[in-house]
Amino acid sequence: MTDQGLTPPQTVPALSATSLNKTFTVRENGLGKPARYVHAVSDFSFDLPVGSTLGIVGESGCGKSTTARLLMHLVKPDSGQIRLSGEPVSRAKRDLKQFRRKVQMVFQDSSASLNPRLTIEQSITFAPMVHGVSLRAARETAWRLLDRVGLDPARFTGRYPHELSGGQRQRVNIARALALNPRVVIFDEAVSALDKSVEAQVLNLLNELKAEFGLSYIFISHDLNVVRYISDHVLVMYLGQVVEQGPVDQVYATPRHPYTRALLASMPSPDPEQRTMAAPITGDPPSPIDLPPGCRFAPRCAFAESICDTMPYELRHGETRVRCHMADPKLGHSKAEVIQ
């Protein structure tokens, strides 16, 4: 695994991770039954260039949300390193507090991510005040940001979350995340629960804010269309691993990993006269408990052969990287030309 990213080495990425691993232990019962392991995130590496958006797509159980929590230091990785603007982040209290000023997160559930007992203003001023900003200054920030995300401060500051619609609440959550003036914002399925017309408004807002505040985004979603629209780079996850990553137009136009292809082919066709005729893969994504040692997609892959019983490495393919034995003809997979 190299820790050189997809960007030229002279620019320092806003956020990067090297070989992150996280395994959770599930104990079925306390009576000596062997513990089982959930491989939430394995060998996870990426670079987030300054000013860009990295999309992370995958299905349930692929480790998207754990990734977000690892990056936020809300859960501790078993191994691996996270760097903010090239500087490694330690878990020392001071370091973490500084890190959390710079990296913020917006959650999927707009309602659960706001304290129901606090007014909108109190919710937004909370974080700045934790970092020693005066109430007056924090209030000014709250008003300015509410106005910026399209909510009239005079009408909304005194309200409680339950009095707002889902779209309005998500705007508040965005304002709250921006209150610390972060460099990186992580969106964990942040628009998934919104109605389509509201989703479009929020996506437009996110793009405006990114340019205006010079932000970099990590955008986690199960919606391939949304990720294609908002991201510069995309990272496809399957059972805790990155199976393919690269510039969004390349990955979407010429997906190389069989899973990426299946995922893209699973998108419903918007044209009623050109319907999807066959499902690209069958079955559900398996649970990430007690995984076999080889390629994790092999049990569902149409091209699986004996070599797939060993774990493939991430292989460079121009600007994209693919974790598949077929990506390198030298590895001996008989259908290697399939993904060329």
Place this chain on the structure above:
Amino acid sequence: MTVSENALSAQPTRSQGYWSNVWRKLLRDRVSVACMIVLAVIILSAIFAPLLTSYDPAIGSVVQRLKPPLTDGYILGTDELGRDMLTRLLYGGRMSLIMGILPVLLALLIGGTLGTVAGFVGGWTNTIIMRATDVVFAFPSILLAVAIAGALGSGLLNALIALTVVLIPPMVRVTESATTQVRSLDFVEAARASGAGGLTIIRVHILGNILAPIVVYATSLLSVAIIMSAGLSFIGLGTKPPTPEWGLMLNTLRSAIYSQPLIAALPGVFIFAVSLSFNLLSDGLRSAMDMS
């Protein structure tokens, strides 16, 4: 159903805080209002007892024993020592209410703190606190109270300690489960992600959200505590004569149960009224605090 939800959250022109909302809802519930009136009347008359009656609760007249209500200026009659019943009931309310309310407040403070810590910190801290609680919980509460008060010896302070110890475990459990629930919500995660420390998160984000269930539960405990404290006095482990106290009065009036059943039952009526009112009020609070 999303439609009805949308409509119900029709936006008011001015936002009201959670507690003022609860208060308004409570006032709309007739049963709760009735309970609050009953409790207010009993509590206020206990506090202002000297202004409401001219008799001395401890001094009686032997010739006036066990007079039925409405005789010779004794509105509720007299007890077995010829003391005015109304006066005894009003003064007795002081001790009964204090012995009912104080243990609950203490349990709220101690149990609430333990429960919040257990729920928020989790892990081993949680295991130790909760297992210790379970040990106390394993005994029937009234028996445990009697055992503790009996072991410590009779007396007010010991009864208070016994009642508090008995009420702590349920308080810990309720607080712990409420805290665990709130702790897993995204806004607490978001607060952690913005660099807030544990105490700040508890103060700003946890307390406000666990208060509602805890207040409801404490109110229902009040009704239990009133009965338990009266019970301790009844069996001689609480208040000592001649101090008036409802449970103790029930005991001393036992001898009159056949001659003046009405008078013998009066302290019980008060215990019942207060206990029931607290119980119904806690139900009312529960539905008033249910936002959605």
Place this chain on the structure above:
Amino acid sequence: MNTPLLSAKDLTVQFRTPKGPITAVNGIDLTLERGEVLGIIGESGSGKSVTMRALLRILPEAKTEIAGDLKLDGKDVLSLKGHDLAAYRGGDVSMVFQEPATALDPVFTIGTQISETVRRHRKVSRKDAQARALEMLELVRIPSPASRLGNYPHEMSGGMRQRAMIALALAAGPKLLLADEPTTALDATVQIQVILLLRELQREMGMATIFVTHDVGVAAEISDRIAVMYAGRIVETGTAAEVLKNPKHPYTQGLLSSTVQGAVPGTPIKAIPGMPPDLAQMPPGCAFAPRCPLATSACQAAVPDLRAQGGERRVACVRLEEIA
């Protein structure tokens, strides 16, 4: 001319709330032929789910008022009571819900739930009902169906559960299947499998289907006809191709242009401004007028009727001629 399987005329659903009645479905007309698939597209609060629940008569009676005329195969649905109503629900009409995890009973096995449903609607022996349950699981292509019969819902994955839910809904051989966002909670690779399965089963068994979704792509995959709902009313209806390829109502146009599918990265999406109206305080006239770029004072004068535009097409917009 044969009568349609389902016909709803001026169907209105009102909820009684402490703050006064709320009209969730506001005088909609629907017809559905045997074996036809109607897709209903709309956002939350558009009344699409309430319409489905009204069709199945499962709205809480104490709190709702359903008015209008609703006939299924000649049967007057709104006057059904007691035993007839029970036979109607799950027998003539059945429903697949969005969340199979909550729609299936967690304390019974899949096999028991299906065979009980069969026995409730058909006079068959326990053994035959069980055979039917197995047949249903095979039909929805659940692997090793015989052993799956003994599974509890929590022992199955999301996709398997939704298949089991479909098996349950189809067990009594309904004439009309209602599907309320049945694929929304599923993963992308599973969603397409379930859509294809439903499409196939619908063709094989020939039942009519109403498929509610907020996802235009999903609607395109399965619907013959599409109705677009907004704030409790149908604003546009027509064949799937007509509505999706050549939307005429400004709301449909806005909805289609605001999907990220066609949007060019780096350029703003053409989003509809504002948000749907509060059903308790509906704007006068056309409910979409406050958000509509083409609205004039005429739009506020009266609720526009659905006007026929040739063939299946009907659109409720007064400015249709000017914008077309």
